[in-house]
Amino acid sequence: MxxxxxxxxxxxxxxxxxxxxxxxxxxxxxxxxxxxNGHAKKHYEDAQVxxxxxxxxxxxxxxxxxxxxxxxxxxxxxxxxxxxxxNDTKLGLVQKVREHLQNLENSTFTADRHRKRKLLExxxxxxKLLKVNGSTTGICATxxxxxxNTCFMNAILQSLSNIExxxxxxxxxxxxxxxxxxxxxRRTYHTRSQGDNNVSLVEEFRKTLxxxxxxxxxxFSPESLFYVVWKIMPNFRGYQQQDAxxxxxxxxxxxxxxLQGGFNGVSRSAILQENSALxxxxxxxxxxxxxxxxxxFGGILQNEVNCLICGTESxxxxxxxxxxxxxxxxxxxxxxxxxxxxxxxxLRDCLRSFTDLEELDETELYMCHKCKKKQKxxxxxxxxxxxxxxxxHLKRFHWTAYLRNKVDTYVEFPLRGLDxxxxxxxxxxxxxxxxxxxxxxxxxxxxxxxxxxxxxxYATHEGRWFHFNDSTVxxxxxxxxxxxxxxxxxxxxxxxxxxxxxx
Numbered sequence: 001m002x003x004x005x006x007x008x009x010x011x012x013x014x015x016x017x018x019x020x021x022x023x024x025x026x027x028x029x030x031x032x033x034x035x036x037n038g039h040a041k042k043h044y045e046d047a048q049v050x051x052x053x054x055x056x057x058x059x060x061x062x063x064x065x066x067x068x069x070x071x072x073x074x075x076x077x078x079x080x081x082x083x084x085x086x087n088d089t090k091l092g093l094v095q096k097v098r099e100h101l102q103n104l105e106n107s108t109f110t111a112d113r114h115r116k117r118k119l120l121e122x123x124x125x126x127x128k129l130l131k132v133n134g135s136t137t138g139i140c141a142t143x144x145x146x147x148x149n150t151c152f153m154n155a156i157l158q159s160l161s162n163i164e165x166x167x168x169x170x171x172x173x174x175x176x177x178x179x180x181x182x183x184x185x186r187r188t189y190h191t192r193s194q195g196d197n198n199v200s201l202v203e204e205f206r207k208t209l210x211x212x213x214x215x216x217x218x219x220f221s222p223e224s225l226f227y228v229v230w231k232i233m234p235n236f237r238g239y240q241q242q243d244a245x246x247x248x249x250x251x252x253x254x255x256x257x258x259l260q261g262g263f264n265g266v267s268r269s270a271i272l273q274e275n276s277a278l279x280x281x282x283x284x285x286x287x288x289x290x291x292x293x294x295x296x297f298g299g300i301l302q303n304e305v306n307c308l309i310c311g312t313e314s315x316x317x318x319x320x321x322x323x324x325x326x327x328x329x330x331x332x333x334x335x336x337x338x339x340x341x342x343x344x345x346x347l348r349d350c351l352r353s354f355t356d357l358e359e360l361d362e363t364e365l366y367m368c369h370k371c372k373k374k375q376k377x378x379x380x381x382x383x384x385x386x387x388x389x390x391x392x393h394l395k396r397f398h399w400t401a402y403l404r405n406k407v408d409t410y411v412e413f414p415l416r417g418l419d420x421x422x423x424x425x426x427x428x429x430x431x432x433x434x435x436x437x438x439x440x441x442x443x444x445x446x447x448x449x450x451x452x453x454x455x456x457x458y459a460t461h462e463g464r465w466f467h468f469n470d471s472t473v474x475x476x477x478x479x480x481x482x483x484x485x486x487x488x489x490x491x492x493x494x495x496x497x498x499x500x501x502x503x
Contacts, residue, residue: 015039020148021071025097030071033148034239040068044079072221074098141461142212143219143471147226148239151470155455156248157222158468159441159490161212162459163389169292170206199228201251202258213461219471244443244455245324245393245488252293252321259291297321299387302425307368308359308376314366317384322391322488325350331409347413347489350394355381355423382425390420390437390491396445406448410485415439415478418491437491445487458484 020033022040026047031039044066067085069076076085076094088094144154161167204225211220230237233250290298303316331345357380360366366377396407421435440460447453457468458481467476 022068022077023071023097023101025067025069025076025094033070041079044068069094069097069101071101072223074101075227140213140215141466141468141473142214142216143468143473144212145219145221145223146470147221147223149241150222150226150239151455152242152244152247153222153226153229153236154470155244155443155457155468156251156488157208157225158212158457159443159459159488161209162441162461163296163490163492166292166296166389167209170202170209173202173206175203175206199231200258201225201228201232201254204228205251205255241451241453243397244445245322248391248488249321252297256291256293259293260289293321294319296388297391299323299383299390300385302382302384304380304382305360305366306378307366307371308378310368310370310375312368312370314369321387322393323354324393324395325354326395327407327409327411328353331411332407345409345411347392347411347418350392350411351420351423355383383420383423384425386420386424386435386493388493389440390418390493392489392491394487394489396487397449406445408448408485410483413439413442413482413486413489415482417494434493436494438494439481439489440492441490442481442484442486443488444484455487 015032015037020036021030022033023030024040024043029043031043034041047066066080067076067078077083078085085094144157146154204222208220208222208225229251232254235250236242236247299320301318301320303318305314305316306312307314327345328349331343331349357378359378360376365374367373368375368377394411398405398407416438418437418439419435420437424435442458444456444458445453446456456470458476459466459468465476465478465481467474467480
């Protein structure tokens, strides 16, 4: 243990960071991960130089893997395989290292470090106070640790946590005990070797939402949720940057599927049907029975195609969880300082582009059943049913011949009173307030490419706007929010009658 403590001090001195510590299981050296300064990977690469000088005849039967362990999550990684280690040795040495690290966490050294950190947190709390109605209150929001380019996940989780009806449903679900007997109460180390029945996305999502808005000044680590994501969503394995919109769609789809099937003998969809707040008239079925996902995010589009030769009309109804909107081409070029007074792209421009009548090009010829061949045609979208929460995704990334570039155009969007009535198929059947939406959250991508950059989120909670930047949560104002270059917008259906600022 003394040697490991020494290595920790060496880690802080050499890496000049206390983030992402990895311990080498061969020599107990502690270095930072590849997304800090990459010293752990360099340690592995340096260790391979002597091996490369061996003659072929001197090679060992089994390759010598350089294996390290995350000192925070205790997951084990092999740089030679470039993958996480699933199995333990026959003597259970990996588990012994985990227990050793856990004992170190509880040692006097760590306890003293935690006390010092608590003092720093308490002192920083004084800078996170504001006056509301004459009384002083503290920021109650909790940040999410970045586990290695997981800002895309953190921004979506923070946004969903501020959609009250959706969040409350999961927080009120009963806890699911995935382990029993001798393993009950122990920390679970999720690996890709476990069967799908051993993990529950709904349960880990529930626990993450419960951890937020508890007033804790220490950021919550969503590592258990992240490993379940790895387990059931192979596209998101690894620590490279991912697309936040793609992650949101996968997350909602898998939550929907698991809620339909129930878990541990409890039918989640049955719980939903008993919830009076989500009546049957508001449900939209996507891939089977309705769940809280489709009841809140689900809407219906009417896709109308007309043959330009014979006039035959074809209609199709498509359920949706979000709408992906193009930024009109006339606004895509960045405006220079000399063009600041030029036309500004608005959310209404994007919605109009999505719903306006469009003539399909030669690559999208419509197979007309009356003409019996592919013909030129027009296409138009109508919204047949609006959802409780309208999720709007702005298509900021598009493919060129070789690259996926970002459209960095600023899109003006309203904080209150987004009026969707003019996009409805039958607007006369909707009430005066039923088509108005107020903004709940915004996800922003900072940077130039989908595989790089950084994601943060703005969200409103009890009348106050917060900026969520991984572990850091700060109070902000409406003026700052409306200036953001939005990537994903979450609008909540207005319930109470009030004056509207229409888009």
